[in-house]
Amino acid sequence: MKLYLALPAVFIVATLSQGCISNKKFTELQSSYAQLQAKNQDLDLKYQTSQQALTGATTRVRSLEEQIASEKVNVLSLQDALNKCLNSSSQGNVNISKLVDEINSSNKYIKQLVNAKNKSDSLNMVLTNNLTRSLSQSEMKDVDVQVLKGVVYISLSDNMLYKSGSYEISDKSGETLSKIAKIITDYKDYDVLIEGNTDNVPISQPNIRNNWDLSALRASSVVQALQNIYKVDPKRLTAGGRGEFNPIAGNDTEAGKVKNRRTQIIITPKLDQFMDLIGKAPENK
Template sequence: MIMRKNLFVVALAAGILTFSSCASKKDLENCRNENNQLTNDYQNAKETIAANNARIKSLEDQLAQAKESAAALQGSLDRSLNNANSNNINISKLVDQINESNQYIRHLVEVKSKSDSLNLVLTNNLTRSLSKDELKEVDVQVLKGVVYISLADNMLYQTGSYEVNSRAEQTLSKIAKIISDYKDYDVLVEGNTDDVPINTSNAKMKNIRNNWDLSCLRAASVVQYLQDHFGVNPKRLTAGGRGEYNPIATNDTELGKQRNRRTQIIITPKLDQFMDLIGKAPETKQAK
């Protein structure tokens, strides 16, 4: 009887150790996946912050130059006032120049403020209806009034193909809504790949010569999908491919290749529409 109890205890302990080991492996794998996702999100955030900082730096440089010009003109005016009896400087003209310089400074400050506000409005409009899971695979940036939406290829296309999959419908429907809100904008759909040559043994790829072909066909599939399923005016749409030649990350790692395999939807206002946007962002039904 005692021996049976001992055997039972030993078997129970072995089972607990086996279960604990499996649980630990699963937790470790979950941690690795979460770490990879956080690393990807962190890299995207760094790139967005870098682009925004570059824009701010450019405006700050222009503002500093304008202030220096105003200070120089003010100094010239002071010298002219001190030596008014010994020269023929046109004081009235110099004052006008100072006023123009001050007006330009105010204009730069106003443009920067409106540009930041416009970018925020467009970004909010684009991301307001995307779920947290979709935002992991959809990168949205607004730079100088141009909207860049980058979508991972695994959420758009069937494996080893350029055909749009059923999973993409929900996300593309939301992007089509934004495109419809800004109905006067031009839309460029741009395909991108990593540097791995295509597998021509795949039946779906046998008539595709290289990554140029694949990137163009994938962009054309998205354009066709937006037109056929959501009624986007085809006159506004352009499909293009950049193959492997527009990477945003190194192709030396699997994560880098994954980031390079993407389709960008670029929504660009014409110059006159961009100037209108500076004054007022268009309303949307959802905003109402």
């Protein structure tokens, strides 16, 4: 990618070395170079987003594969016990029947785990594609989207979402919130938690006692915007504040504080939908 960006620079130097060129031509070359730089930045951002999604998917696959491997070991153990019972006395006939049932149950559970992995991966891919496709590259700078085990985590920076030093929704956040509201509406059977988070700097605003208040007020502002402006069913919405006590970075640097000042929109399947995804483990007897 860097090689493509270097070519315009080489071309400009080569041209200048051949003789003077007009200011207009030089400006055009500079503009072309700037456009290529911007395109490279967009491609880098897409790559980072894809890497995050891949990391999450790899973790899910590894977890399910470990469960499958464990169940396969259990099946081999049960099969070995069955073989021993076949060589024992007639008293072992009772145990044989029980072992056969356990083996069949374990095999069924393995199939359920495999199906759950496939369903989970498919669901996560659909959710991720729908979200990232609807957001522009500029919006993605202030929005972090992750899908883990069927749960969508949308993290919005406070700079994009709120007016400076306030819990009121800013005008520039409207377009992004409208797209997120569309996703929430499309997945109408999912519950939505709006969770406010702050850094550890004490708030000094009238009628706001501390960061608990600020985080809860910000979450409430987003909930009310989704309900009143974008017509999301309020029965699906929950507003919560976690203050400064759920950091994702250190508060000892300004960059870390910026990451911690965020509002998360968490879209989760209901309990019966989780059971449809992962299946039900066989009962131990």
